[in-house]
Structures are given as structure tokens and as C-alpha cells.
Amino acid sequence: MSGATPMLEIRDLHASVEGREILRGIDLVVRAGEVHAIMGPNGSGKSTLAQVLAGHPAYTVTAGSVRYEGQDLLEMDPEERARAGVFLAFQYPVAIRGITNAYFLRSALNAVRKHRGLPELDPLEFMDLLADKLKAIDSDDSLMSRPVNDGFSGGEKKRNEILQMAVLEPKLAVLDETDSGLDIDALRTVAGAVDKLRRPDNATIVVTHYQRILNYITPDHVHVLSGGRIVLSGGKELALELEARGYDWVRAEAAV
């Protein structure tokens, strides 16, 4: 299938925040059915890449291009990207007081469905759909009647992100350090759910500092980001090597 148009094609992407250049020429091609891990030391630009793909207004793209399903992704508003199937699981999910998770998620789903030409769901239809989705990822509805991320524990927030992902069925999911702050049991639950959502027609980019999440979500490709560039790419074994040897040797090699 390598001849088909890739789902995501990033070419020489440069981006800055508050005038500081963070991404300095990223090249990355992601095809349907693939899982890519983006690894790298703190400050290498991993989260910036995730935010830029989702269209966070604080980041400015200064050069390069990003094509998503043949469209110019950088021309699209954040909500247009979301409706077209780009999903970002936030490293720090944001709380919204007074709005239940169920209401929030139904509003989001209906915005996406409307865009896709599907009828909007009323609360009862939504609860039915939700029950199916929760079952598929072995979750329950205990978070649904609580206000969005308000007073959630770190684990609950991350679980909630994946739950939203299950309901919204993105084509391209970007997980921004979804493993950070999770204990080993929570990690297993959350990462296990992500793995269950893998399909031949969707793709996932896992942004992470540590290898351990990749024990649950096996990547097809692993990339190491350093100084705003991908300095090394390989298969899943690269992640294990990084875990064992740290990032310094990559930086040293990249500098050569």
C-alpha cells in the first residue's frame, strides 16, 4: 500500500512559539494502519509537534507543509481538523466547570457527525452509543456525569481522553505524553484501551518520553526527536535501545 497517498505527510516543518523556534525541519510520513512513536528528551519539540498538528493558536508555523488526506492541514481551523478526524489526547486535559462529560462529549460528537453528514444524536441515542464504546475499551460510565476533567485525578484525566477518542473515532490520533503521571495499573488500562482502538483505517502517533507505554501499543516506527528534528528512525527495537541507553548517545551521533 506504500503507493497510496499517505494519511499524513509532514515536510520540513518549522514552528515557533513566542518567537522561539522549536521545530526546525520535521519530515514524517504516516500511513493508515500505522503506529508511530515520537520519542526524545525533554525540550526536543515532541509536544510542540503534537500541538502544531492540532492547530494550537500559540504556535506559529514558519516554514514547511503538512498534508492530511491530501488537504493542507495548516490551512484548517482546529475544529475543522478535529471534524476531519484529527484527535489530540492532551498531556494536560483542561477542566470545564459545570458541564458534564456526557454533555460535552455529545456536543463534540454531534459537531463531528454534522460535518460527516450524519444525523445528530439525542441524549438517549448517545447513551446507547456510549455504552458500546465503553464496553469496547473495558471502561465504565463513572466519569460521564462529572464535570469535564474537574477534580479528576491524573489517571482519570488520561482515561477520559482515551474515552473521548473511542467515541469520536478519529482517523489520526496524536497522544501527547498520555503515559505521564500514570502508575503502572493506570498505564495498562489507558494504553490497553488505545491498543484496542487500532484499526487498519486509522493511525496513531504516540508522543512519549519513556518506552513503557510501547509495551502495550506496539509501534511500527520509532522516531527520535532532538533539537526540533527527527535525528533517528527505526523499528520498535529502537525504543528498547533508548530505554536501555538513554538519549545522550543519539544526540552525540546526531551531532556528528
Added chain:
Amino acid sequence: MTSIEAQVLQPYKYGFVTDIESEVVPAGLNEDIIRLISAKKREPAFMLEWRLKAYRHWITLTEPTWANVKHAPIDYQAIVYYAAPKQAKSLDSLEQVDPKLLETFEKLGIPLAEQKRLAGVAVDAVFDSVSVATTFKETLAQQGIIFCSFSEAVREHPELVERYLGSVVPYTDNYFAALNSAVFSDGSFAYIPKGVRCPLELSTYFRINAAASGQFERTLIVAEEGSYVSYLEGCSAPIRDANQLHAAVVELVALDDAQIKYSTVQNWYPGDEEGRGGIYNFVTKRGKCAGRNSKISWTQVETGSAITWKYPGCILQGDNSIGEFYSVAVTNHRQQADTGTKMIHIGKNTRSTIVSKGISAGHGQNTYRGQVKILKGATGARNYSQCDSMLIGDQCGAHTFPYIDVRNSTAIMEHEASTSKIGEDQIFYCRQRGLAAEDATSMIVNGFCKEVFRELPMEFAVEAQRLLGISLEGSVG
């Protein structure tokens, strides 16, 4: 700032002018004007006397300046104190009401014609200085409930008016209350007899139409022992370049075991983006829990007015009585609001709850000012206050002035306050899930106001949420 504050203003939707011939008195205020107003309304002597006393007191007062608002001096001699649409002398049925007036209220979403009336809501429609029509009067009368315009009450039920008028807000209360007492033109009157639970929501819709006129209405609600009533007021005004004064007085009296729920959705014209025009809303609202176990709740959603100066309060005189105040106040563009409540605990085991949500956007300035007073005899009194402010953008302001005066050591006081900023991150999170920026803002703001909205009667909660969306459209991008 970046995309926050970037969108354009949604124009005020109720800004149209009704082209109708009005009968107005000359501008300015003196005893002759007051006599003229009183004569036009064919009032009994006690009423005129009371007005004149109020006027004589008012001229000894000076306008208060302690509120955290700024405006050019008001020329009280330039205001027209009485304006009424010309119509048949007495209105026995809706057929005699000028169709233009019916049309106006229909446009505002308040159909008065029998077949179109809002189910479950009795409406008194006030246009400039007079009440145009009151619906469901007969239905209510069957249970002994009186719901009519204030003018009619003065003529038909003078004994009730004389007994309760000024009993909660005396004309000496403050500058604007004194002015209102001297010149008030109309408003609503409701009386719920002993043991009756009012089967309908009672509602008054106030419309200012005439230019250069002020609106000075007065509402009086009396709930006899064991009765219950839920009352809602709404209001709007045309877009005009000059500021218009609205100085109303509302008095509520709840006797033993009675309950009054008073809700306001205030949508006076707020002025334009530069702060030109708009209503000065200087209002005195107070309820007296005169009886044991009585309860008065104020719920207000304030989205309009150039300047709001208003502190709906409760005097908790009866033992075990309860006062509540739930408020959402929005200031966008150049709007200024100085609003809050007063809870005066006199009786034993009296309880009060204050939940105030202030939202500031644009150059809006929002001040919460609240007083909780526990008097010596108020053993076991409790107060819970929560004041939350939300800022949208970085040009607006939120201020909180709580005054607490406790003279009984058994009192329990709780006060919580928070200020939050609607952030780019919050909006971005919603957009990343597929919601448009405006829907995201309205969702976040509605969530912030939820504790207040759930206190509103069902029909109006929806209206309030919609209104909030409109007044904030354009404040976040």
C-alpha cells in the same frame, strides 16, 4: 492578545422602535408634574400625598457616588417622567389594545393574544409608563389571586397598597428609591391569599419605547401565610444614542410559611461598543421575610444596561426564614455593573445563601457588592456566600466588596470567592474536539453559571442561556 476578543459584536436584537403616538408630560420634575401624573392615573389622595412626601425628601438628597461606576452627571430636569401610548380610555379586553403594541410584545417573544399566550405564565405587559395588558387575570382571580398593574391596584385595592407600599423600601431609603416613589408610573401588583399556591408563573415584561423618557416602575408582591408564588420580570429597550434612566423599586412581603421566588432576566439596551447610549439601571429591590419559616429567593440574570446599580436583598425578620440570592451579571464592551445583595438577619435561625457569578468581557467592569448583617437577636444565623468572577480578555475588570457585620457570636459565616480567566487553552480544548469557538465560549460560560441557571423557572432558563450567548458573542475568538 491573540484570537481572544477578536470576533465582532452581535447587534442587540431588541433595539427596534415602535412607531406609536405617545402622550407625554413636559420634561423635568416639580410638584406640578407629580400632581399631573397622579391625576392622570386617577389616584386616591393618600397616593398623591405619599408621592409629594417622597419628592420633598428627594430634593434634600444628593446622588450617591459610592458605586464603582462612572457616568456623566444625570440631568434630572431633562427627563420625561411620564410617557404613555395613546389609546382608548379604559381597556376591557385585548381588542381595544393598539395592534402595534400587541405586535411589539409579540416581536419580543411575549404574545398576549389569548390563543398564543405562553402556557403556564400570566403576563403583565408594561409599555413605557403604563401597563398594556395582563393575561390570565380571571383564571387567577378564581383562587383569590390578584395580579394586575400597579395603577389598577391603587384604584381597586387601595387598602392593600396603602398597607404595604413602602413597608419594605421606604421612600427615605435612598436617592433613587425616593425618586421612584415620587414619580413611579406603573408596574405590577400581586397578592397571593392565605394558603394558595399560585398555579401560574407570574411575569411582567417592561418595555421602554419613548425617547428621553425614564422608566420608574414599582412592583409589590404580597404572599400571605402559607402561600407560594414564582414571579419573573423581563425587559428591553430600543437602541438610542442617549442614556435613559430606569429607576425601579420592587418590594416583596412574605408572611408566615410563605415563599416568593423572584427571577429577573434583564436585557436593557447596553449601549454600543464605544459605550454610547444604553440604560442606567438604578434599582432598589428588597424582600421582607416578615413571617416565621418564610422564604424569599432572588435570581437575576443581568446581561443588559450600560450601568447596573442594584442589590436585591432580604430582611430576614421571621424566625427560621430563608433568603437566597443567585446572580449572573455580564458586562461586555463598556458596560459597568455594581451589583450584589443585602442579607439582614434579624430573626433566630435565619439562613441566607448568596451565589454571585460575574462575567466581564471587552472593557466591562463588574463589581460584586454584598452585605451580610447578623443582628444581636439572630441566634443561630447562617450565611453562605460564593462570589465567582470570570474574565474574558485582558481589558476588563472584576471587583468584589463583601461587607460582613456580625453581632451575634453564634452565627456561622462562610465566604468563598474565585476569579478565573477563560483561557485560550480552554477554548482550544473544545475546538480540538470539534466545537466552534463560539459554542465553546457559550458552553464554558454556561457551565460557570450553572448554579444560578438551575434556579430559574424552566422556560426562562433556556432564554437566559441564549441571552448570555448573545451578549458574549464576539468576546472570544
